[in-house]
Amino acid sequence: MRPLDPRLLRYATAARWFLFVGALLGLAQTLVVVAFAWLLSRVITLAIDGRPLEELTGSIAALAGVIVLRAVCVWLLDVAASRGAARVKTQLRARVLARLAERGPDFVAGRQGVRLATTVTSGLDALDNYFARYLPQLLLTALATPLIVVVMLVNDLASGITVIIVLPLIPVFMVLIGKATQAVQQNQWEALQRLGSGFLDVVGGLGTLKIFGRERRQFVRLRTITEDYRQRTMKVLRVSFLSGFVLELAASLSVALIAVSVGLRLVEGSLALSVGLFVLLLAPEAFLPIRQVGAQFHAAADGLAAAGEVFAILDEGESVDTGDVPTADAADPVDTTAAGLRLRSFTVRRDGRVVVDGLDAEFEAGQLTVISGPSGAGKSTLVAALLGFLPFEGDLSLGTRCILQGTSRSWLSWAGQRPGLLPGTVRDNVALGGTHIDPAVVAVSLAWAGLAELPHTSRLGVHGDGLSGGQAQRLAAARAIYRAQVHGCQVVVFDEPSSALDAEAELALLHGLRQLADQGRVVIVVSHRPHVVAAADRVLTMRESVHV
Known part of the structure; x- marks a missing residue:
C-alpha cells in the first residue's frame, strides 16, 4: 500500500x-x-x-x-x-x-x-x-x-x-x-x-x-x-x-x-x-x-x-472519461426516418473465443425482425455488441452512418432478460430517471406492452416486488418503448421479452411491438417462441457455427 x-x-x-x-x-x-x-x-x-x-x-x-x-x-x-x-x-x-x-x-x-x-x-x-x-x-x-x-x-x-x-x-x-x-x-x-x-x-x-x-x-x-x-x-x-x-x-x-x-x-x-x-x-x-x-x-x-x-x-482496458464519453452521436444526431441497421463481416469475441463470426445481416426500418437459434449460438453476444458492451470487428451502420466502437448508443433502446426494476412507482420505473415524465407517453408505452390496466401510481418494492414475473417483464418492455418514444431511438431491441408470458399476454405485447415498428423504427426481438417467430417480418436464424 x-x-x-x-x-x-x-x-x-x-x-x-x-x-x-x-x-x-x-x-x-x-x-x-x-x-x-x-x-x-x-x-x-x-x-x-x-x-x-x-x-x-x-x-x-x-x-x-x-x-x-x-x-x-x-x-x-x-x-x-x-x-x-x-x-x-x-x-x-x-x-x-x-x-x-x-x-x-x-x-x-x-x-x-x-x-x-x-x-x-x-x-x-x-x-x-x-x-x-x-x-x-x-x-x-x-x-x-x-x-x-x-x-x-x-x-x-x-x-x-x-x-x-x-x-x-x-x-x-x-x-x-x-x-x-x-x-x-x-x-x-x-x-x-x-x-x-x-x-x-x-x-x-x-x-x-x-x-x-x-x-x-x-x-x-x-x-x-x-x-x-x-x-x-x-x-x-x-x-x-x-x-x-x-x-x-x-x-x-x-x-x-x-x-x-x-x-x-x-x-x-x-x-x-x-x-x-x-x-x-x-x-x-x-x-x-x-x-x-x-x-x-x-x-x-x-x-x-x-x-x-x-x-x-x-x-482493466481502456480508460473512460467521467460522464463525458466522447461520442459522435451526440455531435451528429442520428436521423430517425427510415434508417436501417446493417452489419457487415460482424465478428464478436467473448472470453477469447469467436462467438459471432463474419455475420452479414440487415434490419430494416418499419419491420419486426426476430433473431432465433439454439442456446449458445451467439444471440445474447450479438445484442451485447450492439449495446456496446463487447468489442466487435467489421462494420456496423445505421442508415448512411457508420457506428464506431466507444460511441454512445443514444439511437438504441433495449429491454434485457432481467427486468431490473427499482423501488418506486410504475411511472418512475417506466421513465427510469427521466427528469420530465410525460404521462401520455407512459400510458401508451404500458398499453403497447400489454399493461394498460396497471395503475401508474402503484408502488413497487425491491426488484419489482408487487408484480408477477410476466408483469415485470412487460414493464421492462414498456421502459424500452418509452425511451424509444421520448428520445427518438431508431433501434429498439428486446431480449426474450415474452419468456414468462402466456399466449394472450404475448400476443398483446407483439401487437404493441408491431405498432412500434410501424412508426418507422428497427425493432429486433431475440426469441425462439413460436408466436413471436410467426409474427416476424423477417427471421434471422443463428446457429453455433454462426451461419445465417
Whole structure:
C-alpha cells in the first residue's frame, strides 16, 4: 500500500488540485511555525533579561498575530482536505460507474455485487480520513520537516545533526508497524465484505428460507460473521493504538535527547538562551508531521484499500472519461426516418473465443425482425455488441452512418432478460430517471406492452416486488418503448421479452411491438417462441457455427 498512489492523480484530477493547494498551505504553515518559535523565544528571553513591558508589546502582538495566522492555515488546510475528498470521491465514483456501464453485464457478473457496492459507497467514503488526516501530514512531512531541520542546522549545528541522525528511526518503526497494520486492515476489509455478502444473501433468500422453516439457522451464521468482524475491529484498534504509542515514544525520546544536549550546553554557557529556546521549540515540530503520518496511517487504510479496488476496475482496458464519453452521436444526431441497421463481416469475441463470426445481416426500418437459434449460438453476444458492451470487428451502420466502437448508443433502446426494476412507482420505473415524465407517453408505452390496466401510481418494492414475473417483464418492455418514444431511438431491441408470458399476454405485447415498428423504427426481438417467430417480418436464424 503506497502512501500516495499515482493512479489517484490520474483518475481524480481533484487530487492534483488538493496537492497543489495543500503544498502551498503546508509551506505557509511551516513558515508560521518557525516565526512562532522565534517570537516566543524572543519574548521569553527579553522577559528574563528584565526588559519593560512596553518593549515587549510589539513582539507579543506579533506572536498573537502568528498564532491566529497558524490557526487560519490549519483551518484552510482542513477545508481544502474536505472539499478535495468530496471531489475525488465524486470523480472516482463517476469513473467506476462509467466503467461498469461500458463493460456491461458480463463484467459486472464476474464480480460480487455486494463487494462492488461496498467499495463504491462506504469504501470510498473512508477517503475522507485519508484526505483530512493522512495526506496533509504527508505533505507537511515532505515540506515542513526538511525546512525546520535546515533552520535548526543554521541556528544550532549540534541539534540539527541530532535530528538528522534520530529522524530516520521513526520511518523504520513506521514501516514495521505499517506492515502489521496493513495485514490486519486487509483482513478487516475482507471480513466486512463477507458480512455484507452474507447479509444480502440472507435477505435475498429470506422468503425461501421462511417457506422451508430454515430462517433461524441463519441467526447463528450471521452472529458468527458479526462476532468475527467485531474481533477484527478490536484487533485493528489495538494495533492502531499501540502503533501510535510506539511512534509517540520514539519522537518523545528524540526530543528529550535534544533537550538534554541543549540543557547541558546552556549550563556550560556555550549556547545562548535565545538559541536554545528556539531550537527546543522547533524540535517537536520537526518530528510532529512524520509522527502523525504513522499515527494516521490506520485511519487511511480503509479508503486506500477501497481506492485500490476502484483502480483495479479502472485499469482493466481502456480508460473512460467521467460522464463525458466522447461520442459522435451526440455531435451528429442520428436521423430517425427510415434508417436501417446493417452489419457487415460482424465478428464478436467473448472470453477469447469467436462467438459471432463474419455475420452479414440487415434490419430494416418499419419491420419486426426476430433473431432465433439454439442456446449458445451467439444471440445474447450479438445484442451485447450492439449495446456496446463487447468489442466487435467489421462494420456496423445505421442508415448512411457508420457506428464506431466507444460511441454512445443514444439511437438504441433495449429491454434485457432481467427486468431490473427499482423501488418506486410504475411511472418512475417506466421513465427510469427521466427528469420530465410525460404521462401520455407512459400510458401508451404500458398499453403497447400489454399493461394498460396497471395503475401508474402503484408502488413497487425491491426488484419489482408487487408484480408477477410476466408483469415485470412487460414493464421492462414498456421502459424500452418509452425511451424509444421520448428520445427518438431508431433501434429498439428486446431480449426474450415474452419468456414468462402466456399466449394472450404475448400476443398483446407483439401487437404493441408491431405498432412500434410501424412508426418507422428497427425493432429486433431475440426469441425462439413460436408466436413471436410467426409474427416476424423477417427471421434471422443463428446457429453455433454462426451461419445465417
